[in-house]
Amino acid sequence: xxxxxxxxxxxxxxxxxxxxxxxxxxxxxxxxxxxxxxxxxxxxxxxxxxxxxxxxxxxxxxxxxxxxxxxxxxxxxxxxxxxxxxxxxxxxxxxxxxxxxxxxxxxxxxxxxxxxxxxxxxxxxxxxxxxxxxxxxxxxxxxxxxxxxxxxxxxxxxxxxxxxxxxxxxxxxxxxxxxxxxxxxxxxxxxxxxxxxxxxxxxxxxxxxxxxxxxxxxxxxxxxxxxxxxxxxxxxxxxxxxxxxxxxxxxxxxxxxxxxxxxxxxxxxxxxx
Amino acid sequence: xxxxxxxxxxxxxxxxxxxxxxxxxxxxxxxxxxxxxxxxxxxxxxxxxxxxxxxxxxxxxxxxxxxxxxxxxxxxxxxxxxxxxxxxxxxxxxxxxxxxxxxxxxxxxxxxxxxxxxxxxxxxxxxxxxxxxxxxxxxxxxxxxxxxxxxxxxxxxxxxxxxxxxxxxxxxxxxxxxxxxxxxxxx
Numbered sequence: 408x409x410x411x412x413x414x415x416x417x418x419x420x421x422x423x424x425x426x427x428x429x430x431x432x433x434x435x436x437x438x439x440x441x442x443x444x445x446x447x448x449x450x451x452x453x454x455x456x457x458x459x460x461x462x463x464x465x466x467x468x469x470x471x472x473x474x475x476x477x478x479x480x481x482x483x484x485x486x487x488x489x490x491x492x493x494x495x496x497x498x499x500x501x502x503x504x505x506x507x508x509x510x511x512x513x514x515x516x517x518x519x520x521x522x523x524x525x526x527x528x529x530x531x532x533x534x535x536x537x538x539x540x541x542x543x544x545x546x547x548x549x550x551x552x553x554x555x556x557x558x559x560x561x562x563x564x565x566x567x568x569x570x571x572x573x574x575x576x577x578x579x580x581x582x583x584x585x586x587x588x589x590x591x592x593x594x595x596x597x598x599x600x601x602x603x604x605x606x607x608x609x610x611x612x613x614x615x616x617x618x619x620x621x622x623x624x625x626x627x628x629x630x631x632x633x634x635x636x637x638x639x640x641x642x643x644x645x646x647x648x649x650x651x652x653x654x655x656x657x658x659x660x661x662x663x664x665x666x667x668x669x670x671x672x673x674x675x676x677x678x679x680x
Numbered sequence: 681x682x683x684x685x686x687x688x689x690x691x692x693x694x695x696x697x698x699x700x701x702x703x704x705x706x707x708x709x710x711x712x713x714x715x716x717x718x719x720x721x722x723x724x725x726x727x728x729x730x731x732x733x734x735x736x737x738x739x740x741x742x743x744x745x746x747x748x749x750x751x752x753x754x755x756x757x758x759x760x761x762x763x764x765x766x767x768x769x770x771x772x773x774x775x776x777x778x779x780x781x782x783x784x785x786x787x788x789x790x791x792x793x794x795x796x797x798x799x800x801x802x803x804x805x806x807x808x809x810x811x812x813x814x815x816x817x818x819x820x821x822x823x824x825x826x827x828x829x830x831x832x833x834x835x836x837x838x839x840x841x842x843x844x845x846x847x848x849x850x851x852x853x854x855x856x857x858x859x860x861x862x863x864x865x866x867x
Binding site: 410411415437438439440443444480482623626627629630633653655656657 | 744745758766767772773774775776777788791792795819
C-alpha cells in the first residue's frame with residue numbers, strides 16, 4: 408500500500424468535510440488506522456488528485472457511501488474466538504434464559520456474521536423464541552448485506568471448525584443451504600434479528616439490554632471516544648447485564664469500571680453496581 | 681542515525697530462534713523500545729512474551745491497545761491484529777484485512793512507524809518465507825529511517841531478507857552474532 412498519497416493534513420480535511428457535509432463524526436477515530444484506510448481507497452479507486460478525490464466525496468452521494476464503507480473496517484467471521492462463544496453458550500445466555508425476554512445489542516455488527524452466530528446458539532439453547540437481537544452498524548450498506556444472510560461458501564469450513572470449538576454439536580451445514588459459491592442461512596435464524604443503523608459516536612441509547620456485544624470496534628477509537636461509548640453502553644445495560652468486548656479491549660481505566668466485574672478468562676463483564 | 685527512538689524487528693518462519701539468541705545480549709539500559717512483529721498462528725494464547733522474558737532482564741510485554749510506548753521495554757505484537765504506531769507514540773490495533781496473508785503484517789507496523797519516528801527509526805527484517813516487510817522497509821527508507829536485514833545466508837528461510845535486499849536500499853546486513861552489538865551501539 409502506498410501511504411504517501413494521503414498526508415496527515417489530508418486526513419484532517421476529509422474528516423472535517425464528513426462532519427460538516429454529512430454529519431458523520433470520525434474525528435475521534437485513531438489516525439494511523441483511518442489514514443491507512445483512506446490511502447487504500449484513494450489508491451484502489453485511482454483518484455487523480457486529492458482535490459478530485461475530495462470533490463467527489465463532497466458531491467457524489469453514492470461515492471460518499473462507498474467512502475464511508477471503505478474507511479470503516481468490516482472484517483468479521485462467525486464464531487470468531489471460539490472460547491468466547493463457548494462462554495456465551497455455557498454461562499451467559501443460560502443465565503439470561505431465566506428472563507421472560509432477552510434483549511441483545513450487537514453494536515458494530517458489520518456484515519452480520521456474529522449476529523447469526525448468536526442466533527444459532529440461542530436456537531440450540533431453546534431461547535431464540537424469546538430473544539431479540541438488535542444488530543447495528545453506522546454503515547447501511549453492510550446492514551443490507553447482513554440482512555441477506557448469504558455468506559461465501561469458502562468460509563464455511565473455517566466457521567464450522569469455530570462452531571465446533573465453541574461447543575456446537577450439530578452439523579453446522581444444517582444451518583445453511585449451499586448454492587454454488589454461496590451459503591444461504593435459514594430465515595428462521597434472522598427472524599429475531601433487527602438490523603438497524605446506529606452510530607456509536609453520535610446516536611443515543613435506544614433501549615435497555617441484558618447483553619451488549621461490541622467486539623473490535625473500540626480499538627479504532629481514541630481514549631475519549633472509547634470512554635463516551637462505554638458510558639453509552641452502561642446507560643443501555645440492565646443491572647446484572649453483560650458487556651462483551653474484543654479480545655484486546657477493556658472497561659478497565661474507564662469511568663464505568665468500578666461497576667463491572669469481569670468473568671474469568673474472557674472479555675465479558677457483568678454489571679454489578 | 682542521529683538518535684534512535686524505536687527499534688522494530690519483523691520476522692516470520694525461522695525468526696524466533698534469532699530473537700532467542702539476540703535478546704540475551706542486548707543491554708538492559710537501551711534508551712528506546714524494541715518492538716517485535718512476528719507472524720504466528722492465532723488461537724493458542726500467546727506464549728511468546730513469557731518465552732522471551734526468560735532471555736532478558738528487559739521488561740517484555742504484549743502490546744495493549746492505546747498503550748504509550750516506553751523506552752527500555754520489549755513489546756510483542758498480539759496475534760491476529762495489525763500493530764500500528766500513532767504519531768503521538770502510542771500503539772493502536774487494527775483488525776482489517778490480512779496483508780501478504782499475514783495479520784499482524786510487518787508492513788503495517790514498519791509503515792506507520794516510519795511516519796511517526798522518521799529518521800529516528802531502525803527496522804530489522806529477519807528470516808521468513810514471504811515478502812511481508814519489504815514494502816515497509818522501502819517506506820522506512822523514504823522517511824529517512826535505517827533499514828536492516830538479517831544476512832540471508834544466515835537465515836533459516838532466506839526469502840524475506842533476500843527480497844528486501846533486492847528491492848530496498850539496505851543500510852546494513854547483519855549476521856545473528858552482530859545484531860545485539862548493533863543494537864547496543866544505538867543511543
